[in-house]
Amino acid sequence: MQRALGFVLGATRASTRVKRTDECRRRRVVLTRFPDCWSRALTRRPGRSTLVSTEFVRRSVLVDRLRNNRARILEHRFACQMTSEGGSATSVLEAPPEAYSCGPLEFLRRSVVQVLASEFGEATLHNTDPMVTFASRPEFGDFQCNVAMSLARVVRCKPREVAERLRAGLEPRVAGMCSTPLEVAGPGFVNFRLCDDYVASLVQRMMRDPRGKLNIPEPAVLQRIVVDFSSPNIAKEMHVGHLRSTIIGDTLCRVLEYLGHSVIRLNHVGDWGTQFGMLIAYLREVAPESLSGERPPELGDLVMFYKRAKQRFDEDPVFQDTARAQVTKLQSGDEESLRAWRLLCDLSRREFEKIYDLLDVHLTERGESFYNAYLPEVIDRLEKQGLAQLDQGALCVFLEGFMNRDGTPQPLIVRKRDGGYMYSTTDLAAILYRVREDGAQAHSVCDGCGTSDAFRAGFPGRAASWFFRPIQSDA
């Protein structure tokens, strides 16, 4: 799968580089860029608020770019068709078959590793990353290899010399795929330019694929994959971290779905926890009509109420007690509290939906509250397996390699002293449910905003192996 993904993105990025030049028209290849780069650019807006309102999304370049991106993929199919019909390319030299089956990037990586091994010996390499990347500027070609600079120290040669030996070894291997002679530039970069015939032929193979799958190899195993993304918090506005996660998650899902996997798109919204006790207690005091449903607040008002409630909570110990009592009431199923909570969730959901609609992103909401019923079972399993231990009244799991700054083991609290559960506990319950009930075989959490310590500590993979069979996970 990864190879296929690398291939798609590889082809995509490489071709974007030539887009601005005349070559593009000559090659008749119009491809698109992975949206990740501009979602990241968005996150970096200096000195501005990072909150994301519907209006922000509507007016931003984002929607247009997404549409354009998706439109360009269609355009690309059309362009491929033109190329295949035009079919003028007759090549003198055929690129090696592997250059077609695994795509240019992977093929170059493998070739660099082979040449380095034969030039400098396997032992010297010791898992050396071949450092083949997309060219950093169009004038450098399509790909570049940066390994000479770092390897020079190990093999005690000048970087340029390493690069020269690499070039000489690579040229016969990449003939027909890259134009030769290859270029050694600057301190020791090796630059690669794909031959037109190779690109044309790649594109033709994509178009002629009888499955209509752009010649991307079918994954060896088709899996049921959970992708957890977006996950904004109720009663708060989305921020760019959520937007980033939304776009990356949706992109990942589209690729996986395209490959034929069965994908479960989950929105793990923050809809549970102390903030609701605080907010409901505060609203009951200052704006009871908003809770009865007579005059429901706007999301913007809710954000303001939330801030005030938080301030009140931080300053007033009596209010803290009221808020805590309110959480307990809510979590123990008090009807009136649940009604208020549902109202707040509905309100936020409607706002989030507007953004998802604009972006044409579809997700199934399954928030933190959903896993409430499974929390005791998580604790029970951890205890039964001897993985949790009491530490100053709190139930903790100590994970190998999960340390405080001072080197002492960092506890991962799964149940607080007062019996309350943690965000991590919910994440564990989510894994339990996704593996057992959803039958997930692979799991990906698109973290654009901050997952729990449990995820950061690589807990999902470990948890799943404790609870069940091995599971792939990348937080």
Ligand SMILES: NC(=[NH2+])NCCC[C@H](N)C(=O)O
């Ligand atoms: N499964 C997860 N923990 N997903 C990430 C949740 C992110 C959380 N709602 C936040 O905004 O910080």
